[in-house]
Amino acid sequence: MTTASEGLAGVIAGRSAIATIGHEGAGLTYRGYGIHDLAGGAAFEEVAYLLLYNRLPNSAQLDAYVTRLKGMRRLPDKLKTALELLPGSAHPMDVMRTGVSLLGALEPEGENGRTGSGIADRLIASLGGMLLYWYRFHQRGERIDTETDDDSVAQHFLHLLTGRRPDPVKQKALDMSLILYAEHEFNASTFTARIVASTLADFYSAIAAAIGALRGPLHGGANEAAMELIARFDSPGEAEKAVRQMLAARRLIMGFGHRVYKTGDPRSDFVKEASKRLGEQTGDTTLFDVSERIEQVMRNEKGLFPNLDFYSASVYHYCGVPTSMFTPIFVIARTAGWAAHVIEQRNDNRLIRPLAEYTGPEEKDWEPLECRS
């Protein structure tokens, strides 16, 4: 190939046996299982196990895995001290990236038999605790114990966020969203993780780099940006007017469109339904109604559909999660997918090092400093 593909669109950049996305007939699958079955029937821990260990757990294996994750929630004292030293005004994504980096320094790969999947489990179990230890310390002056007996990552997260056992409907909605966010083939952050892994760098470096890539609003940061948009409106009519103006000004509406999906995101209906249910439960459906009107306008005006990030915004808001923690939740879920890809890359590695189409100047003569104008 002599010319570049803008944004690598349409380029097959490697092989993977982890997920299909947008494939005719198959849609979105994780290790061969359809997203409808997983989101409708599984728990996030089952899906993380499936991605990391390449098979669905049976009941005993799932129990053992849940117990294993529960046993990995402790934060080292030095990590807690570092979280206290971070500014309370930091963005939670900075906390996530820094937390992974710190854990990598305190519990390096290779020491004490630490391997890729073990580190992945440790991160899935402890990332929420890192974020919420930092949050509760800086917001409320509390030093919380992150080692709880919560049975799931979703319950642990909501429990640490509020200090109370979560409402089951909210917990279920968060759990389902973790499943939907867990894996998505060669998206920007996963590809980043694979590039880092291909240099034979350590596991934590791959995950920290992926967190950096996820943060931007064209990728994982879209759920926060979508929330900032929908929170501005008190009614669907107001939202419609503003979105039409934004489109006329050729502005992007975050949470719409997708590089691979061209007719719809198979994950969106799940979060839309959860958003509706949670809105009705709280007795105020304004956010859902506003979101639905924006969806209509985007379909009619641009032929664009909501991606997973759009309705996730109102779901998380209804669950009581602060907006700046939306992308960190995505991090916790996607760590399962990133880790599966790092392991797969390592199992059949070749350095990822593509070419660039050169667009710079012709070769020039070098002049000594004193001769330059």
Ligand code: COA
């Ligand atoms: N709002 C308004 N217009 C949009 C849009 C959006 N969210 N997404 C795409 N478009 C428009 C583009 O402006 C472009 O219009 P043009 O042909 O008149 O220039 C056209 O649709 C094609 O979009 P393009 O940017 O080429 O698609 P892409 O494949 O490069 O980008 C995204 C895909 C996801 C980056 C893009 O849809 C986007 O920026 N979405 C908002 C961010 C987001 O939700 N990201 C999360 C993805 S899961």
